[in-house]
Amino acid sequence: MADLTRLRDAIRDVPDFPKPGILFKDITTLLNDAECLRLALDAFEERWKDENLDMIVGIDARGFILGGALADRLDCGFVPVRKKGKLPAETKSAEYALEYGTDVLEIHADAFDRGARVLVIDDLLATGGTAVAAARLVKDIGGVLVGMAFLVNLAFLHGEAKLGDVATQFLVEYE
Numbered sequence: 001m002a003d004l005t006r007l008r009d010a011i012r013d014v015p016d017f018p019k020p021g022i023l024f025k026d027i028t029t030l031l032n033d034a035e036c037l038r039l040a041l042d043a044f045e046e047r048w049k050d051e052n053l054d055m056i057v058g059i060d061a062r063g064f065i066l067g068g069a070l071a072d073r074l075d076c077g078f079v080p081v082r083k084k085g086k087l088p089a090e091t092k093s094a095e096y097a098l099e100y101g102t103d104v105l106e107i108h109a110d111a112f113d114r115g116a117r118v119l120v121i122d123d124l125l126a127t128g129g130t131a132v133a134a135a136r137l138v139k140d141i142g143g144v145l146v147g148m149a150f151l152v153n154l155a156f157l158h159g160e161a162k163l164g165d166v167a168t169q170f171l172v173e174y175e
Contacts, residue, residue: 001049001078002012002045004039004171006035006036006039007030007036007039007040007151007171007172008028008172009040010029010036010092011025011026011027011029011030011032011144011152011172012026012028013024013025013026013035014026014152016073018031024154025048025124025152025154025174026124027152028150028152030151030153031065032108033063034049034169036139037069037119038124040066040074040151040171041069041070042146043071043169043171044121044149044169044171045073045074046120047072047105047144047149047168047169048070048074048111048147048149049074049101051146051147052077052115053117053118053119053146054076054113054115054117054118054121055071055077055078055079055111055116055118055119056068056070056071056074056076056077056078056079056111056118056119056120056121056122056124057078057079057081057107057118057119057120057121057134057137057138057143057144058078058079058080058081058120058122059081059105059120059121059122059124059130059131059134060080060082060086060089060105060156061083061158062065062122062123062124063081063092063120063121063122063123063139064080065123066121066123066149066151067080067095068120070121072150072157077110079107079111079112079118080105080107081105081107081120081137082105082107082108083103083104083105083106084103084104084105084106085106086106087107087108088094089108090108090109090110090136091106091107091108091109092107092109092140093105093106093108093114093137094106094133094134094137094140094148095132095133096129096130096132097129098129100133103130104150105133105134105137106137107128107134107137107138107140107141109141110141111141112142112143113142114141114142114143115142115143116142116143116144117142117143117144117146118138118143118145118146119146119147119148119149120134120135120138120145120147120148120149121149121150122134122149122150122151123150123151123152124150124151124152124153124154124161125148125152125154125159125160125170126154126159127138127155127157127159128157128158128159128160128161128162129159129162131150131159131162131163132162133146135163135166145166146167147167147168148163148166148167148168148169149168149169149170150169150170150171151171151172152170152171152172152173152174153170153172153173153174154174155173155174155175156174156175160164
């Protein structure tokens with residue numbers, strides 16, 4: 001496996017975004033570096049290539065970038081999980097907690113067949129609420145959650161503890 005420290009170096013810190021006191025981990029600087037994007041996708045592909053995945057579920061919105069590209073590499077389908085009201089057909093929804101309030105994610109009710117082997121992917125795991133909601137949606141429509149993959153884990157927020165015993169992959173971790 002290649003050295004992934006280059007990925008960490010490519011992530012930009014943006015202080016006081018989206019509000020004062022927050023140090024935002026901006027992955028757009030990693031995504032616009034072709035070598036770093038390829039390195040990240042190679043690492044994801046290596047980890048999940050033997051899992052016989054049917055679908056990759058990408059979480060709105062940066063999970064779409066990683067998930068779509070990885071689905072192509074792994075020869076499986078891609079399903080978007082979106083914020084409430086963005087999908088046109090019948091949906092299933094899951095509410096999750098935010099720092100101040102709640103939000104809702106949705107998936108098409110017919111996104112994949114029952115028993116489909118599914119990987120959930122997103123750019124970053126923070127407190128875990130969004131990831132847990134996406135995992136619940138996969139299970140609600142009959143999918144088998146094989147694992148969850150993230151470019152970044154903000155380990156100091158302990159989101160991983162909320163994921164349970166599902167297989168997880170993090171390429172960059174901040175303690």
